[in-house]
Amino acid sequence: GAVVSQHPSWVICKSGTSVKIECRSLDFQATTMFWYRQFPKQSLMLMATSNEGSKATYEQGVEKDKFLINHASLTLSTLTVTSAHPEDSSFYICSARGDWGSYNEQFFGPGTRLTVL
Amino acid sequence: AQSVTQPDIHITVSEGASLELRCNYSYGATPYLFWYVQSPGQGLQLLLKYFSGDTLVQGIKGFEAEFKRSQSSFNLRKPSVHWSDAAEYFCAVASRTYKYIFGTGTRLKVLA
Numbered sequence: 744g745a746v747v748s749q750h751p752s753w754v755i756c757k758s759g760t761s762v763k764i765e766c767r768s769l770d771f772q773a774t775t776m777f778w779y780r781q782f783p784k785q786s787l788m789l790m791a792t793s794n795e796g797s798k799a800t801y802e803q804g805v806e807k808d809k810f811l812i813n814h815a816s817l818t819l820s821t822l823t824v825t826s827a828h829p830e831d832s833s834f835y836i837c838s839a840r841g842d843w844g845s846y847n848e849q850f851f852g853p854g855t856r857l858t859v860l
Numbered sequence: 861a862q863s864v865t866q867p868d869i870h871i872t873v874s875e876g877a878s879l880e881l882r883c884n885y886s887y888g889a890t891p892y893l894f895w896y897v898q899s900p901g902q903g904l905q906l907l908l909k910y911f912s913g914d915t916l917v918q919g920i921k922g923f924e925a926e927f928k929r930s931q932s933s934f935n936l937r938k939p940s941v942h943w944s945d946a947a948e949y950f951c952a953v954a955s956r957t958y959k960y961i962f963g964t965g966t967r968l969k970v971l972a
Binding site: 849 | 892894896901902903904906909950954958959960962963964965967
């Protein structure tokens with residue numbers, strides 16, 4: 744149980760285009776979803792937290808207009824990288840937490856590799 | 861502010877040798893602590909977690925970790941390393957807002 748999927752697993756796009764990444768909780772309802780970014784050989788950095796039906800909360804330094812997050816249902820969140828540039832190339836990982844028990848850990852997706860040419 | 865420190869960026873051990881990966885955290889209350897493993901180009905796999913109770917936690921793949929409040933540490937151990945354990949290991953601390961703070965990671969290399 745508690746499986747999170749991401750689609751696509753990798754994407755290559757041209758500079759200036761927009762790319763959408765989907766994050767789905769397959770067997771549970773995700774109260775909250777998180778989006779992380781990981782540069783090569785570095786750690787995961789939290790970009791934003793989204794609750795279903797609410798606006799996402801972005802971490803300091805993350806451009807809201809660049810990284811659009813939508814959490815329209817309890818099983819789906821999307822991250823859209825708008826007007827992508829080569830510096831946006833990175834590994835994007837989502838996670839989701841449910842709403843059961845006394846503490847709800849995050850379950851991580853397999854990640855999406857974005858390469859912007 | 862919360863923080864996680866993994867002092868060792870790289871560790872190399874011989875196959876069959878014991879392993880200890882260090883993790884120190886800074887958090888004002890009782891933390892929720894995690895160890896994850898990541899193979900190249902892959903997502904995170906949870907090895908073990910500590911929420912409360914017994915301070916020695918058993919995980920998957922023969923890993924264990926011990927929570928030491930006095931030392932603010934949560935070190936990961938394995939008595940005998942296998943070549944397939946070569947990967948990046950991340951320690952994370954979580955607050956009651958459910959945000960995770962990750963350490964910088966330790967890259968493990970296993971010599972045959």
